[in-house]
Amino acid sequence: MAVSWQLSGSYFENCNCDVVCPCLLSTNAQLTSKPTRGVCDVGLVFHIDKGKYGEVPLDGLNVAMVAHAPGPMADGNWTAAAYIDEKADDKQMEALGAIFTGAAGGPMAVLAPMIGTNLGAKKVPIDYRVDGKKRSAEIAGIMRMAVEPLPTMREDGQMWAATGHPVNPDWLGLAMGAEGSTFSDHGMSWDNSRRNGHYAPINWSGQQ
Numbered sequence: 001m002a003v004s005w006q007l008s009g010s011y012f013e014n015c016n017c018d019v020v021c022p023c024l025l026s027t028n029a030q031l032t033s034k035p036t037r038g039v040c041d042v043g044l045v046f047h048i049d050k051g052k053y054g055e056v057p058l059d060g061l062n063v064a065m066v067a068h069a070p071g072p073m074a075d076g077n078w079t080a081a082a083y084i085d086e087k088a089d090d091k092q093m094e095a096l097g098a099i100f101t102g103a104a105g106g107p108m109a110v111l112a113p114m115i116g117t118n119l120g121a122k123k124v125p126i127d128y129r130v131d132g133k134k135r136s137a138e139i140a141g142i143m144r145m146a147v148e149p150l151p152t153m154r155e156d157g158q159m160w161a162a163t164g165h166p167v168n169p170d171w172l173g174l175a176m177g178a179e180g181s182t183f184s185d186h187g188m189s190w191d192n193s194r195r196n197g198h199y200a201p202i203n204w205s206g207q208q
Contacts, residue, residue, distance in 0.1 A: 002207050002208065003053060003054040003104070003207065003208045004054065004205070004206075004207050005051070005052060005053040005054065005095070005099060005104060005106075005205065005206055005207070005208070006051065006052060006203075006204065006205040006206075007048045007050065007051030007052075007058055007099070007202070007203075007204050007205075008048070008050050008051065008201070008203045008204075009046065009047045009048040009049040009050070009051070009201070009202055010046075010049070010130065010135070010199070010200070010202060011044060011045065011046045011047070011167055011168075011199065011200060011202050012044070012045060012135040012137075012145075012147045012175070012197065012198065012199035012200075013042055013043060013044040013045070013147075013167075013197060013198050013199075014042070014043055014145050014146075014147050014175075014181050014192045014195065014196070014197045015035075015040055015041065015042035015043075015192060015195060015196050015197075016035070016037050016039075016040065016041045016042070016190055016192050016195050016196075017035050017036045017037065017040065017195060017196040018036040018037075018195065018196065019150065019174075019176050019194075019195070019196045019197075020150075020174055020196060021035075021036075021196040021198075022034070022035070022036060023035065023040070023072070023073050024161075024163045024165060024172075025161065025163065029074075030074075030163070030164060031072065031073040031074035032073075032074045033072060034071060034072050035069070035071070035072070035073075038071070039069060039070055039071065040067070040069040040073060041066075041067075041068050041183075041188065041190040041192065042066065042067050042069075043064065043065070043066045043143060043145050043183055043192075044064065044065045044066075044167075045063070045064045045065075045126070045128060045135075045137040045145065046062065046063045046064070046065075046100075046202065047061075047062050047128040047130075048060065048061050048062070048063075053092075053095035053096075053098070053099065053104070054095075056091045056092055056094075056095045057092075058092060058095060058096065060087070061084075061085045061087060061088055061092060061096065062085040062126035062137070063082065063083070063084055063085065063096055063100055063126075064082065064083040064126055064137065064139060064143065065080065065081070065082050065083075065100065066080065066081050066082075066083075066143075066183060066185075066186075066188065067079065067080040067081075067115070068080075068188055069114075074114070076113065076114040076115075076116060077114075077116040077117075078114050078115045078116055078117070079115075079116065079117040079119065079186075079188070080115045080117070080118055080119065081118075081119035081120065081121070081122070081185070081186050082097075082100060082101075082120070082121040082122075083122050083123075083124050083126060083139055083142070083143075084096055084097075084121050084122070084123050084124070085123075085124075085125075085126050086123050086124055086125045086126075088123070093121075093123065097121060098208055099206070101118075103208060104207070104208035105206030105207055105208060106204045106205065106206035107166035107167055107204055108166070109206075110166040111166060119186050124139050124140075124142070125139070125140065126138075126139055127139075133148065133149050133157060133158060133173075134146060134147070134148045134178070135147055135199050136178070142183065142184065142185045143182070143183045143184075143185075144180055144181065144182055145177065145181045145182070145183065145192075146177065146178035146180075146181055147175040147176065147177055147178065147181075147197035147198070147199055148175055148176065148178055148197075149173055149174070149175050149199075150174045150175060150176060158173050159174045160172060160173045160174060161174060165198070165200075167200060167202060168200035168201065168202060168203075171200055171201070172198050172199075172200050173198060173199040173200060174197075174198065175196075175197035175198055175199055176194055176195065176196065176197050177192045177193050177194055177195045177196070177197050178193065178194075179193045179194065180193060181193050181195075
């Protein structure tokens with residue numbers, strides 16, 4: 001029997017490209033431009049305000065994903081890993097796994113075929129915070145990441161684009177990584193301080 005699901009909340013990401021990432025904003029088709037540093041090292045963190053997978057509640061849970069792409073994102077062969085909130089029980093773990101691997105449809109199904117090496121998921125404490133327009137997250141000993149909006153003359157203090165990004169096709173805040181935005185695990189290590197960042201509200205649904 002098909003399982004319907006939906007979730008809403010927020011997300012942010014921080015990669016090693018110079019601001020602004022050409023994978024989304026360039027004269028080439030999206031995801032086909034070469035990262036500004038040749039490869040892409042990116043972390044994405046999601047917070048679910050409200051969500052349900054069938055009858056399984058997902059409210060208040062966090063998920064983080066990291067990936068290394070050896071060239072243009074569209075060429076695939078990514079190495080990826082996930083981190084699931086330690087507060088999730090077994091049913092919630094299964095639900096989040098289905099959603100964030102793309103198995104349950106939704107936005108992640110667009111990105112899943114690009115992953116060549118899946119390093120699996122770890123269950124960890126994830127501290128996700130929103131402070132005004134700044135987003136931050138920490139996984140002790142593994143990740144400390146934060147983004148803040150790029151400077152703008154707009155009165156609302158935000159610069160954004162409708163890039164078609166799968167996470168939110170119609171609104172993506174343009175940002176940069178705060179100092180100390182680092183990751184180290186699975187033999188991957190990076191410091192994306194003052195590198196490209198994005199943030200957006202999320203409102204997903206799908207069926208498996």
